[in-house]
Amino acid sequence: MLCFFLLCCLSSATCSEALSRQRRSWIIDSFTIEEEHPGPFPYVLGKVNIERDYRVYFDLYGEGVDEEPRGVLSIHKDSGTIYVHKAVDYEERTMLKLQFEARTTDLSIDTKLGVEITIQDINDNPPHFQKDLYEISVKEEDVQGSHLLTVVASDRDQKGTANSTFHYEIKAVSPNTPDTEFVIEKTGAISFKGCLDHDAADMFTILVEAKDHGEVVKLSSSTTVVIHVQDGNNHLPSISGQTGSGKVKEGEIGFSPLRLHVTDKDTPHTPAWRARFTVHADEGGHFIIETDPDSNDGILKVVKALDFEEGAQRELSISVENELPYFSCQVKGKRSSGLWIVDTIRDSDPGAAQPHSVKVIINVEDTNDPPVFSVAVKEATVEENTPIGTWVEKVTAVDPDSSQARDFVYKVGNDPAGWVTVDPHTGDITTVKTPDRESSHVVNDVYTVLLHAVDKGEPPMTGTATLQIHVTDQNDNTPQPVETYLYVCMSDDPIATNITAFDLDENPFGGPFTFELLGDVRGKWKLNPSYGYTAGLVKEPSVYAGPHTVGVKISDTQGEFGVYNLSVTVCDCSVTGNCRTRRHSATRAASGAIGIVFASLVLLLCKTRCCYLSVVLLYSRRLKLMASGPCPALQLISCGPAIDFKLKWVSFF
Structure with missing residues (x-):
């Protein structure tokens, strides 16, 4: 339907002035145009009539004329006849906004009006599904009435009209089994009645149609729903036989004396088919049974050593079930509305079938056990x-x-x-x-x-x-001094050094110890303290510098004692700091002398070869050997056919 609506008076005069003019009046008619009009084009949409006493020319601007969609409408300048030149699409644009102008013979604007033109929708769009194919997997043990999936469709025609209103319908199901019926709700939700049986149909293909309610013509489209039914555990496994010696040696572990074979009608290598075994009457936990992933056999293994003396035979009971719980469904009756009458059984239900079990005998062979x-x-x-x-x-x-x-x-x-x-x-x-x-x-x-x-x-x-x-412990060890060489500095005042003792025996055969000086020590040496793990040896000022021997008796708490001669060196600490430093210096001097002798021997030997050595005394008793002549400095000195020395730097102290 095409309508002209007067929105506003846009001439230079006011609206009241325009209405008061008796020389003209606009007559606006209602017109009808359908989207997707088949033509032929152009065709007359209508005519604008005006009572006037002077000549007026008409112009039309805006959407559908000089704006997108261009070239849809035109107006005859003299007669005011409106023409339609091509079809329009309601789904692309529901309204055209234009302006009419009336001009006098001198081309001045007499009147300018804003106009809105609405486009009438027709049913030219079928409902459209979001997917061309829906595919899901469901469990065989799903119960009737369970929601499986929802299909969704939409219609581009005018909302709220019969053209855009549609409903869903299941048009075909393949295969069409007697115990399963699929249902679709107004919302597109799909469920089922009855039972799903993987053995009867492991896949359903459903054709779903969405059809609108158009008054002139009804349009529809369809989608495909594929439902895969996973195999559930609706067949109980049974132990069909066994192989193996049924014998095991006592003390042996990791050995398999028996293999049990299983029959199961469910799909191989699925949880509904895979067997799970349980060992019963195994006092002491000597056995386990594992499932072979390929054959589904049960492999009995010894995990704890058996003892022949505790029994020559072991009687076990072994049962088998599946990884997936057992479930069965049978249709008992069908209703015209609502869910059907079905009978379902689960392994947890009272009265459900018990797992199949067999008894096996394992013979224990005697072996030589250790004492x-x-x-x-x-x-x-x-x-x-x-x-x-x-x-x-x-x-x-x-x-x-x-x-x-x-x-x-x-x-x-x-x-x-x-x-x-x-x-x-x-x-x-x-x-x-x-x-x-x-x-x-x-x-x-x-x-x-x-x-x-x-x-x-x-x-x-x-x-x-x-x-x-x-x-x-016994008191079979006497106390001993930790050190028998002691050092003490010269001093005009009494000065002490420590005597520390130990005992290999434990309490009460060890310390604390009693120390006692032996011999003529008056005016020379004394002890302070004389009891404990450490005693203080005090030198009197009269003791001269040099080495001394001091006898000491060390007793433990039980009276066992040892007598020792301690070597005590008295020295002038004002020169070397302490006696130990002086002793170390003497040791380094002796080493330096040995080094000089060694260097002289090297010089003597090298005279018979290719090079000469200069021995230079540097700083405080430090020697540096340098090579001169044809030999590379400080690298390799060859001193005879049987003697090679690698010499870079030698220091003597």
Whole structure:
């Protein structure tokens, strides 16, 4: 429908003036134009009539004339007839905004009007789906009424009209199975009634149509929905047979004595098909069963050693189920509306079928077991310095394979210091050396021995026990000074140096110690303090510089003592700082002298070769050897056919 509406009076005169003019009046008619008009073009849309007593020329401007969409409309300048030259599209533009002008013979504007032209919609667009193909996967155990997916369509025609209103409809389903019916709601949501059965159909192809409600013509489009049904566990697995010896040697682990075969009608290599086994009546947890990923067989393995003496046979029960829980669905009745009557069963429901199980017998073969000690770690206590032949402890073992009490012998396995021996028949342990707590093999007062019991089987088997001997201390060590060489500086006042002692024995056989000077020391040496772990040796001013020998007696808390002669050097510390520095300097001087002798020997040898050496004394007793002549300086000095020296820099102190 094409309409002209008077919006505003745009002439130079006011609207009231224009209306008061009796020489003219506008007659605006209503016109109708449909989008996508088939023509022929141009055709007359209508005519603008005006009562006037003078001549007026008409002009038309704006959308549809000189603005996009250009060339749709025109007006005859003299008659006011409006022509349509081509079709318009409602979906591109719903309205055209234009201006009419009336001019007098002198081309001056008589009147200017703004006009809006609306375009009538026709049903030229079918509903359009967002996708041409919808594809999903659903589980076989999904129950009826479950939402599967939603298809969405839209219509470009005028909103709120019959042309843009549509509905969804399922036009075809392939395959069309009797126990499954798909339903689509007004919203495009798709669900199903009945049961999904992967065996009956592993994929459904659904043709969905969206059809509008156009009054003249109804348009539609379609989309395809593909629904893949995943195989659920609606077939219980069963154990169909077994292979393997069914035998295992005692003490052996990692061995597989049996393989169980399974039958399952579900799709291979899916969770609904893969078997999961459980071992029952396995007291002690000796077995596990693993699933072969390719064949789905159950592989029984020994993970904890079996003991023949505890039973020659093991009777086990093994059950099988799937990784995916069991589910079944059967249609019992159909209703004309609403959901159907179905019967569903899950493995968790009361009365559901139990997993299939079988009983298997595993025979345990006897092997030679090692003797077993009654106590794996034996404790004993021995005082150090006990005489050879002292009884320490007794160990006892049994042989699980023998009815005889002593069908094996005892042996010493590891005895780091060779202290003990063991009676091969009784297990009595005695000393063959005197124990010493201060031995390097004693750790935290404990001496460790490994003992064996060896049977007479084929091959011989050995059991092992540990004997931990706690060695108690005796006062068998005298206190000793840490250093026997002491240094003290010359002084006009009494000056002291320290005497520090130690004792290998523990309390109460060690320190603190009592120190006592021996010999004629009056006016020369004294002790302050004389009790503790360190004593102070005080030099009197009368003691001259040089070496001295001082006798000292050091006693422990139990009265055990040692007598020692200490070498005490008295020196002038004002020159060297302290006596130790002076002693070190003397040592370096001796080294320098040796270096000079060595350098002279090198010079003598090199005279018979290709080069000469100059020995230069530098600074404080430091020598530098330099090569002159044809030999490269400070690199290689060849001093004879059998002697080569690499010499760069030699320092003597």
